[in-house]
Amino acid sequence: MSASHPSGAHGATDYFSDFAAALKYWRGKRGYSQLRLSAESTISQRHISFLESGRSQPSKDLILKLGMVLEIPLRQRNVMLLAAGYAPAYQERKLSDPELGAVRRALDFMLAQQAPYPALVVDRLWNLALANAPAAGMMRWLLDLPADAAIPTDGSANVLKLMLDPHGARRYLHNWEEVGADLLHWIQREAMSDGPGSEATTLLAELLALPGVAGLGQASPNLDRRALPFLPVTLRKDGVELNLFTTIATLGTPHDVTVHELRVESFFPADEASAAWFRARWS
Missing domain, CATH: 1.10.260.40 (lambda repressor-like DNA-binding domains)
Known part of the structure; x- marks a missing residue:
């Protein structure tokens, strides 16, 4: 068993x-x-x-x-x-549990189909569970890690912390205030669902303690930016500008807590230059 x-x-x-x-x-x-x-x-x-x-x-x-x-x-x-x-x-169950083998195969298939664009799987607290090669490569690039550095997918790496920490990917996230406010909304909703004393509440407090994060929810969204129908994620590093947007998918009719809480985030290029950058590396 x-x-x-x-x-x-x-x-x-x-x-x-x-x-x-x-x-x-x-x-x-x-x-x-x-x-x-x-x-x-x-x-x-x-x-x-x-x-x-x-x-x-x-x-x-x-x-x-x-x-x-x-x-x-x-x-x-x-x-x-x-x-x-x-x-x-x-x-x-753990995602590595044999009883979740069909779920794991489905997730691996979804991540593989997303290449050459990034996709990752997180739990309800945005701890990283799976990532395809483009996502791992993008994370190494943003975090200034060696090309062969391992990206932990055991839940020890929290995507929200990596994005909102001023020493992490936030350095290269041009519109970090807008993106950060959106990210914060997700964990605030989890904290409200869990109630007081929960892990989500603790994580929310840790994020709000990061410099500049506490005031993110007070700003009005910039709805005129490029007249796009979505909030772009704009990354600028080493003379490269990437404009991306994301989708979030969940698994249907779950009867397991882990499966119920998994989120698949897929990144898509918002312009041809961004698409070409990913294709040149992971096609």
Whole structure:
């Protein structure tokens, strides 16, 4: 049997004091009244009120039903189960787990098809899990690393930190304030989803402590820049200017926490000069 472990087994009580607090948090976050939640879950409003006051204890099936109605991330459904005294329902396997072999092959195929342009796979905290050769090469170029330097894909390299650190890729990111504000939005959303005391909250605090990052969300977006229909990522280094945009893809119908949280970011050239630069190196 392959090694796997339930998600949320450590530190679950750091997020919420009990199930009642977790349910109230998620109902409020989704903007549901007790009446609306009752109607969509077919659970009586009285029972929901009792659950939120702690007067009633939920069954495991009821927690899973509420998790589906409120579209709660799988990781946080496990947290709610633990808070109510149940074992987690969703496993959290490593991407190297043989049981995720089909997922790994699909991701490898997607990354290979993206060449000669960069593509990478990150988890919900933007820790690097996979990268194709163009992505690894672009990272070495931006981080001033040797051509044969290894790019860690074990989760130890955080893409957001690499991009926002003034000693990292940010030195060559011409419009770093605009891009940084967009990147910050992703982790802020994760922190809101996870609640207080979570890894996402800790990462957000680390990013906001970097010079210049805390004020990024206060600036208005420049919607007139080149009249492009997307936010470009403009890199300038060694006399080269690359204009890129990205897409984010997720895997559908996941029943595993790791699979649910994976993000595939693909980079595309926004002009012919940028496309030619990548083709010359990785075609």
